[in-house]
Amino acid sequence: MQTKELMNLMRKHWLLSDVYIEIIIFIELGASLRATKLRLLSLTIDSKHLALDSGILALVIENGAQHVVHHGESLSFLSDFSSPSGICSFMHKRQQRYGKVFKSFVLGRFTVFMTGREASKILLTGKDGMVSLNLFYTGQQVLGPNSLLQANGETHKRLRRLIADPLSIDGLKKYFHFINTQAIETLDQWSGRRILFTLKVIGNMIMSLEPSGEEQEKFRANFKVISSSFSSLPFKIPGTAFYRGMKRYIIRITPYQCLAMRRSVKARDSMFAMLDSIIAKRRNGEVIQQDFLESLIIKHSKGTNTADDENKLTDKQMKDNILTLLVAGHDTTTAALTWLIKFLGENPAVLEQLREEHLQIKASRNVGTDLTWSEVNNMPYTNKVLSETLRRATILPWYSRKAAQDFEIDGYNIKKGWSVNLDVVSIHHDSETFPDPEKFDPSRFDAPLKAFSYLGFGSGPRMCPGMNLAKLEICIFIHHLVCKYKWRAVEKDDSVQPTLVRMPKNKYPVMVEPL
Numbered sequence: 001m002q003t004k005e006l007m008n009l010m011r012k013h014w015l016l017s018d019v020y021i022e023i024i025i026f027i028e029l030g031a032s033l034r035a036t037k038l039r040l041l042s043l044t045i046d047s048k049h050l051a052l053d054s055g056i057l058a059l060v061i062e063n064g065a066q067h068v069v070h071h072g073e074s075l076s077f078l079s080d081f082s083s084p085s086g087i088c089s090f091m092h093k094r095q096q097r098y099g100k101v102f103k104s105f106v107l108g109r110f111t112v113f114m115t116g117r118e119a120s121k122i123l124l125t126g127k128d129g130m131v132s133l134n135l136f137y138t139g140q141q142v143l144g145p146n147s148l149l150q151a152n153g154e155t156h157k158r159l160r161r162l163i164a165d166p167l168s169i170d171g172l173k174k175y176f177h178f179i180n181t182q183a184i185e186t187l188d189q190w191s192g193r194r195i196l197f198t199l200k201v202i203g204n205m206i207m208s209l210e211p212s213g214e215e216q217e218k219f220r221a222n223f224k225v226i227s228s229s230f231s232s233l234p235f236k237i238p239g240t241a242f243y244r245g246m247k248r249y250i251i252r253i254t255p256y257q258c259l260a261m262r263r264s265v266k267a268r269d270s271m272f273a274m275l276d277s278i279i280a281k282r283r284n285g286e287v288i289q290q291d292f293l294e295s296l297i298i299k300h301s302k303g304t305n306t307a308d309d310e311n312k313l314t315d316k317q318m319k320d321n322i323l324t325l326l327v328a329g330h331d332t333t334t335a336a337l338t339w340l341i342k343f344l345g346e347n348p349a350v351l352e353q354l355r356e357e358h359l360q361i362k363a364s365r366n367v368g369t370d371l372t373w374s375e376v377n378n379m380p381y382t383n384k385v386l387s388e389t390l391r392r393a394t395i396l397p398w399y400s401r402k403a404a405q406d407f408e409i410d411g412y413n414i415k416k417g418w419s420v421n422l423d424v425v426s427i428h429h430d431s432e433t434f435p436d437p438e439k440f441d442p443s444r445f446d447a448p449l450k451a452f453s454y455l456g457f458g459s460g461p462r463m464c465p466g467m468n469l470a471k472l473e474i475c476i477f478i479h480h481l482v483c484k485y486k487w488r489a490v491e492k493d494d495s496v497q498p499t500l501v502r503m504p505k506n507k508y509p510v511m512v513e514p515l
């Protein structure tokens with residue numbers, strides 16, 4: 001059979017991209033690594049992206065069986081991901097070739113990418129338990145087995161119920177004053193590079209951590225290690241935190257990789273020791289606080305007499321989920337704020353309209369009084385600017401699920417266990433819904449959009465539970481920023497950090513001056 005025919009047949013029946021075929025041919029040939037690689041290159045010469053990408057990382061012989069570790073399309077994926085247009089070009093090239101659903105080998109696993117509103121609906125509503133959330137191995141290790149992100153079905157629903165109250169609009173009211181004070185102080189002392197504001201807010205909200213002092217420093221140092229390990233893309237290159245998921249294929253682990261994993265385990269242990277001590281003090285009445293942790297301890301610790309013990313959280317479950325909220329809530333909000341400041345800097349007309357909204361709010365207030373809760377809940381243009389930021393930046397570019405059963409989508413058969421990813425970047429850059437998609441234009445959100453065409457905070461049972469908190473933090477911060485300051489970028493660099501949460505690579509440093 002001709003190579004081309006074989007490729008078409010496999011693509012049609014098994015949804016295989018050419019990368020898969022390379023591996024099959026490789027195994028069938030059973031030739032030496034070098035010879036096979038040369039053969040593969042000549043076989044795939046007509047396929048542009050494959051010719052660029054073909055390359056075998058390692059051949060491991062394990063108990064007599066051969067395993068091939070292939071970087072597949074990871075290199076293209078990573079380089080497009082870090083480019084100013086993000087993974088859009090990676091997706092577009094393949095969608096043009098294979099259609100709305102295609103399969104590739106990226107970041108250490110075979111992955112199906114899908115786009116479109118129909119795919120969103122099926123994957124995000126998780127109809128009939130067809131899919132579950134699919135964390136990378138590092139995420140699973142860092143957050144622990146009891147994390148909300150690893151829970152499914154009834155356990156997931158129960159955990160969501162537990163966190164719903166403190167993160168609801170009413171539940172957040174009591175943190176308004178703290179967030180407002182932190183925003184003002186952060187801006188007064190802002191060096192223009194790193195925004196520590198979001199970490200202070202979430203640390204205080206969850207466990208009443210003071211915004212400065214020894215405990216805050218220790219917390220911050222541990223958190224930094226944990227979050228960078230969580231958000232690193234699982235690409236096996238020295239210097240990345242990811243390596244254990246690929247362990248069975250790795251012949252030798254570099255000392256640097258060992259060190260990175262050891263550091264994140266140590267940081268997690270140290271964070272948990274800190275939480276153990278806080279929980280113990282709360283339980284014996286030494287310290288009483290009105291925070292998120294307290295509500296979990298009161299309602300759900302074993303040994304209290306509110307409900308039957310089976311329905312309560314163990315300390316392990318509590319700690320894994322506190323860490324989950326810290327990790328899920330910090331990098332995302334920081335990235336959103338950073339992109340927002342960048343887009344405003346690049347779009348003076350939008351900034352002017354936004355500033356007008358905030359100056360009007362300020363002007364209608366008595367002199368000497370500060371921003372109020374009702375004002376922060378009435379900032380329509382700011383909300384559109386935030387939505388447009390989340391659309392344009394798409395800081396979580398794909399939502400990953402694992403097929404819990406075989407199912408069909410758009411005529412393609414998805415098999416149980418496959419990693420299935422919703423390509424949100426393409427949805428957010430669909431020119432039918434968002435004409436001239438590269439343009440930053442908050443007026444796109446003047447009229448309601450069709451369901452599943454904008455997914456800034458996701459949708460369905462896994463929709464972001466921290467959405468109200470993120471909006472609150474951002475609206476407060478932006479209010480003080482645009483009312484009092486102007487800023488300009490220190491350097492021009494549009495590349496993007498290659499992490500799970502998309503962030504400008506240089507963190508968008510700015511020079512800030514009072515207005």
Ligand code: HEM
Pocket residue numbers: 133148149160324325326328329330332333336390395396398399400455456457458459461462463464465466467469470
């Ligand atoms: C601008 C900031 C934020 C953005 C853009 C954002 C975005 C998202 C998105 C898109 C999802 C769904 C992902 C999927 O379906 O696979 C999600 C889930 C989640 N977010 Fe957020 N988020 C933000 C802030 C926060 C905050 C502040 C918290 C916590 C306090 C938080 C906690 C979570 C958690 C725990 C989940 C998982 C929910 C589940 O699996 O049931 N996020 N977020």
